[in-house]
Amino acid sequence: MEQPPIGDVFGEMIRDAYAVHTGVGPRPLAGGRVPRPVIEVIERDDGLINGAPADHYLAEPADWQPHDHRALRLCRGHVLDIGVGAGRTAVELQKRGMAVTGLDTSPGAIEIARRRGLRDTVLNTVDAYASASVRYDTFLLLGNNLGLLEGPERAPVFLDALARLANPGARLIAQGTDPYGTTDPVHVSYHRRNRERGRLGGQLRLRLRYRLLATEWFDYLNCSVEELEALIQGTAWRLKAVDDGDRPYYTAVLELAG
Amino acid sequence: MEQPPIGDVFGEMIRDAYAVHTGVGPRPLAGGRVPRPVIEVIERDDGLINGAPADHYLAEPADWQPHDHRALRLCRGHVLDIGVGAGRTAVELQKRGMAVTGLDTSPGAIEIARRRGLRDTVLNTVDAYASASVRYDTFLLLGNNLGLLEGPERAPVFLDALARLANPGARLIAQGTDPYGTTDPVHVSYHRRNRERGRLGGQLRLRLRYRLLATEWFDYLNCSVEELEALIQGTAWRLKAVDDGDRPYYTAVLELAG
Numbered sequence: 001m002e003q004p005p006i007g008d009v010f011g012e013m014i015r016d017a018y019a020v021h022t023g024v025g026p027r028p029l030a031g032g033r034v035p036r037p038v039i040e041v042i043e044r045d046d047g048l049i050n051g052a053p054a055d056h057y058l059a060e061p062a063d064w065q066p067h068d069h070r071a072l073r074l075c076r077g078h079v080l081d082i083g084v085g086a087g088r089t090a091v092e093l094q095k096r097g098m099a100v101t102g103l104d105t106s107p108g109a110i111e112i113a114r115r116r117g118l119r120d121t122v123l124n125t126v127d128a129y130a131s132a133s134v135r136y137d138t139f140l141l142l143g144n145n146l147g148l149l150e151g152p153e154r155a156p157v158f159l160d161a162l163a164r165l166a167n168p169g170a171r172l173i174a175q176g177t178d179p180y181g182t183t184d185p186v187h188v189s190y191h192r193r194n195r196e197r198g199r200l201g202g203q204l205r206l207r208l209r210y211r212l213l214a215t216e217w218f219d220y221l222n223c224s225v226e227e228l229e230a231l232i233q234g235t236a237w238r239l240k241a242v243d244d245g246d247r248p249y250y251t252a253v254l255e256l257a258g
Numbered sequence: 259m260e261q262p263p264i265g266d267v268f269g270e271m272i273r274d275a276y277a278v279h280t281g282v283g284p285r286p287l288a289g290g291r292v293p294r295p296v297i298e299v300i301e302r303d304d305g306l307i308n309g310a311p312a313d314h315y316l317a318e319p320a321d322w323q324p325h326d327h328r329a330l331r332l333c334r335g336h337v338l339d340i341g342v343g344a345g346r347t348a349v350e351l352q353k354r355g356m357a358v359t360g361l362d363t364s365p366g367a368i369e370i371a372r373r374r375g376l377r378d379t380v381l382n383t384v385d386a387y388a389s390a391s392v393r394y395d396t397f398l399l400l401g402n403n404l405g406l407l408e409g410p411e412r413a414p415v416f417l418d419a420l421a422r423l424a425n426p427g428a429r430l431i432a433q434g435t436d437p438y439g440t441t442d443p444v445h446v447s448y449h450r451r452n453r454e455r456g457r458l459g460g461q462l463r464l465r466l467r468y469r470l471l472a473t474e475w476f477d478y479l480n481c482s483v484e485e486l487e488a489l490i491q492g493t494a495w496r497l498k499a500v501d502d503g504d505r506p507y508y509t510a511v512l513e514l515a516g
Contacts, residue, residue: 004305028442039297039309047262049467051297051309186470209307212444 007213011108013038014086016210017054018112028211045205045217046190057086057143067175067246068142074173074253077137080165082126083145087113094118101136103129130161139165139172146176146228146252150219151203155231163236163256172237172254177202179222181248200227228252265471269366271298272344274468275312276370303463303475304448315344315401325433325504326400332431332511335395338423340384341403345371352376359394361387388419397423397430404434404486404510408477409461413489421494421514430495430512435460437480439506458485486510 019027084102179202191201202222277285342360437460449459460480
């Protein structure tokens, strides 16, 4: 098989999901006739493949998980939504009158977030954006985007970039997943294999695929709260609270050390 | 990435889809907590990847497409449902008092079809089963399984195997898709690429993937009615009627030459 070219997988997918959602614009068809749901395809480096409907990226507040609503109540001041995607939560914060900026590395995602009404968007990495002079009071890593910490090497670099963008007393609200409650042998073996390679058990190595495109392989971290505490040691951030009312999902609140 | 091992992809998928559908037995979980819909992942040899919810394999008659109902009304006598899958249509025919055998090459599919009440099942290829002494009056290739003709080489071999299993005057009811109505450049290019390689435009080269497993690469044919007529030239079968009321899908009725 031909190797799929690298491209804006997430953006292409979100564009199609939005077209199916609204019924407007060109959208993928089954046999040229029946609009089909847009599916996100995720490959893991052990060969595991998983498809998941993409429509949750466009879900209205009424359809959110309870922990999403609880996370939003923790926002204050100037908010940076990291990995804003289609703007699911940023648009809602904007509606509530908050000052919110949506950051994403996907041009397609930013395009859709803007089309859905999000006014302040940044197409950039956190690292490059950290040299900007703007400052934030709240950073959001929602939708499991605590995963963007990637692992022990990347986490302090990422958290340092956020510290440079932070006002004094800023907080980071991050949704993660503790991967170790599973008994599924496919995942248990994967965690063991990762540890044997000197990685955290839930340090997933993934790529996304959509239609003809693929992303590069990247690390995405599912970690326990204990692992998170170890990762932030030596950074400017302190773990302030954990909401684990929807295990294995949790929301961690980190605060900039005073 | 590791190459996924070859296995009963369809069977594993149907087993999980059935577990999610019924809420009984082990089923794939999102983060160990929320049951997720089972998704069929299909790769094409140009790198195209597509995910589609698997629950249509378990759909009740009320949720079928109109052409499915019309196809079933064409059944008579002893019926062989080829690629019976989870028994979606065979179980319904059995309920209507018809003599129906479900054939599939997937052990997992046969297991689920039996669990859903289908009494007469065959785990075999059409080719190997053709040496059996049993005879049928109707052969079903539903759910786009006209695709099992694969292409110009395989079609006459496959149709000959069915002829050996056929009573005089037997009919073959086959659902196909005319692939050439699309304007999607991804598909138009693929059809051209196929023709440049001496293949029919819609002669798809595919493999299925589910979790850790993959199938071998196989041909699966989407062809126009004109192409179908050319393919059956020289076989024991004649095209008797075409129901194309749900274009680009169609149901072809073939009859054994008298």
